[in-house]
Amino acid sequence: MSERTGEHRHAITLTVNGVLREAAVPARRLLSDCLRHDLGLTGTHVGCEHGVCGACTVLLDGEPVRSCLTFAVTVDGHEITTVEGLAERGELSxxxxxxxxxxxxxxxxxxxxxxxxxxxxxxxxxxxxxxxxxxxxxxxxxxxxxxxxxxxxxxxxxxxxxxxxx
CATH class of the missing domain: 1.10.150.120 ([2Fe-2S]-binding domain)
Structure with missing residues (x-):
């Protein structure tokens, strides 16, 4: 339970850009917000917040998804690749x-x-x-x-x- 909001938080573990990451998120936290605010990965942009513009697209287990339409708790145990993870060994993809x-x-x-x-x-x-x-x-x-x-x-x-x- 978060002291500030009184909202229950769920512990999730995901592999983001090849790194195992953990976060405690409310059930309604969007993946885009989790990436940006909880994990500090601001390369994922949020445009329309309705899944129309595609600015928030990330790869979930290798497949493109709209992170503004995906709840963070649903990706527990999965692999996420953001724009920050596309480069390999410091070289652009x-x-x-x-x-x-x-x-x-x-x-x-x-x-x-x-x-x-x-x-x-x-x-x-x-x-x-x-x-x-x-x-x-x-x-x-x-x-x-x-x-x-x-x-x-x-x-x-x-x-x-x-x-x-x-």
């Missing part, structure tokens, strides 16, 4: 590098959600068509870029991944 190289971001608010979405998409589809890319990113809204460079970045990320996998 192919998707992150491609977005930078192709100018697939402007203000950056929607970028974490796009990066997580595209990471999962390219894991499952190594050589996407333009139509498949459009479908994959259709759940992520960007108000700045006009999407053309985002589409280019997805294709470039696929190229980088192909080059690196030999």
């Amino acid at each position: 192919p998707v992150q590098r491609a977005f930078s190289e192709c100018h697939g971001l402007q203000c950056g608010f929607c970028t974490p959600g796009f990066l997580c979405t595209v990471t999962a998409f390219l894991r499952d589809n190594r050589t996407p068509t333009d139509e498949e890319v459009l479908e994959a990113v259709s759940g992520n809204l960007c108000r700045c870029t006009g999407y053309q460079n985002i589409i280019k970045a997805v294709h470039r990320a696929a190229e980088i991944q192909a080059e690196e996998s030999g």
Whole structure:
């Protein structure tokens, strides 16, 4: 029970970006709020708070989910990857590098959600068509870029991944 609110807290344990983390959260705490406020991982952005914009997208056991629609208690024991966890050994991931190289971001608010979405998409589809890319990113809204460079970045990320996998 929290002294401040009188609300019961639930102990949860999750692996976030490869690190075992624990938190005590109210039953109604959203995963986005848990990541940002309880665990200090502010890369996950909250836009619409209705699951429409995709800015809050993270990977839950490798699959993209809207963290603003997911209760933190439901991910107890699961693995979460946020935008902070996409880089490996201090190196940007192919998707992150491609977005930078192709100018697939402007203000950056929607970028974490796009990066997580595209990471999962390219894991499952190594050589996407333009139509498949459009479908994959259709759940992520960007108000700045006009999407053309985002589409280019997805294709470039696929190229980088192909080059690196030999």
